[in-house]
Amino acid sequence: MTQREKKVHPSQGLIQNAQPKPALLFLMLLYLAFIALGLPDTGLGVAWNQMREDFGVPLEYAGFITMTITVCSAISGFVNGSLLNRYGTGRVTAVSCTMTALAILGFAVSESYWLILLLAVPLGLGAGAVDAGLNSYAAENLSSKHMNWLHSSWGIGATLSPIILTVGISNFGSWKVGYGFIGVVILCLSLSFFMTLSFWKQTKQGGALEEEREDKPWIGGIAPFLSVLAYIVYVAVEGGLGLWLSALLVESRGLNLSAAGFLTGGFFGSIMIGRFLMGFIADRLGNRKLIVLGLVISALGSAAFFSQQHAFIYGTGIFLLGLGFAPLYPAMMHETSKRFGTVQSKKVIGYQVAFSYISLLTFVPLIGYIASRTSLEFIPVFTAISVAALALVIKTLNRLT
Structure with missing residues (x-):
């Protein structure tokens, strides 16, 4: 060199x-x-x-x-x-x-x-x-x-x-x-x-490290499946909020359309801004700590999201959810390349992307169907359960890889 x-x-x-x-x-x-x-x-x-x-x-x-x-x-x-x-x-x-x-x-x-x-x-x-x-x-x-x-x-x-x-x-x-x-x-x-x-x-990586990555043993068991499952859960909750949040705010919590639109736009805006801000600390923290930070912020946001009577509280929760979700998709995918060897990581990432689309196609409409048959307040419940489930999947995956 x-x-x-x-x-x-x-x-x-x-x-x-x-x-x-x-x-x-x-x-x-x-x-x-x-x-x-x-x-x-x-x-x-x-x-x-x-x-x-x-x-x-x-x-x-x-x-x-x-x-x-x-x-x-x-x-x-x-x-x-x-x-x-x-x-x-x-x-x-x-x-x-x-x-x-x-x-x-x-x-x-x-x-x-x-x-x-x-x-x-x-x-x-x-x-x-x-x-x-x-x-x-x-x-x-x-x-x-x-x-x-x-x-x-x-x-x-x-x-x-x-x-x-x-x-x-x-x-x-x-x-x-x-x-x-x-x-x-x-x-x-x-x-x-x-x-x-x-x-x-x-x-x-350079030649020597690249060869080391190529020689990394193929990881079997449930670890690759958990890597994909994490994306199914994440995309379901993000896509579900993106599609059904406005309906919840208008029909269940009594906001007007403009206020509901502002909060829905704020959810996606906080994801975009959050990813930009998280980039400044991503290399210092590392993917796994960054994911934990995102999950903690998401948990706080989902807790505030339960408040039905105070718009400031659940509005803050919506912005916190977006901010917490911000690093999850990129950090989980970046960590996939570290968990698995070069050849296997390409396949796993392909499956992550594929099942993300499948999650949008199946679970997002299912959330709306269940909410319409029960209550739109099912959406905050589903959000909290999803954040907890995602934390459990990530914890198990970290232990295995």
Whole structure:
């Protein structure tokens, strides 16, 4: 190792490289990639009112699009680990990103609902592969600090998407303009991935440590299943709050729509801001302590969330829940790369992403079904139980690995 190479320390979270400047540029590309990853996820709700009028279809037909995307993303997550190990993260991500871009550009020129539904298949397959690929690469090669900031960047993309679609509709009179812009942005990103394929092969660990990771024994038993179960529980409670929180606040606790919207937006905003703030202490604490900190804050938030009569108390609880949830997804995934060897961690992360989509598809509607048949106050109960269950899963997983 040359003297110049030694100056790039792994704790900086950069890919080890004799030329720091390109490594920094590649890191910036990864941040842009996570922003772009959030762009296709949240815009359909804004565009759908005009889309369904153009296509002459009922309101509920949007559900078939989101369901198709979710199922295909889950399928992609299941097979992604094998694809990454066979073809490499760079190639799989570049091809999948291109598939996603072309599908979104297809949205922009579609004249039929059924073509949109057909394009949802490659969109879901591509988005799921990019999601798993980027997370796998970041977990293995970047520090916990960057893992948190990358996921905070996803929140930027998820926030920008409705704005882009709104501007397209209000200023240009068509939802197609917004989707066209998003498609072009992601296509440019995919071309950048192809141009930087050599960088994907570089890791921060260096040769000797990389060989040690490859030789790490395969971990059997329930540990890999617990790693996946943690994501099923987490996504169920986060997704459930995201979808049903406003209904709880309006119908059960008597808030007006604007106040309920503010608190719901505050929940997601505190997740995004929390990930940014947690990034400053992530490397110092380490993933496991960061996860414990998140769970403690979440437990405090879930306790305050039970207060039905005092808006300030349960409002504070909602913000605390978002702040506590903030480090959990990225820190748990980053720790996966440390718990398991290189080949196994890619498969486990693929399954984590896949079952996250399945959890959204199954448990989130189930929460709403149970709440509608019993009481919307079931949601705070489910939240508290989920936080406790997640703490138990993490404690067991730490003991086993």
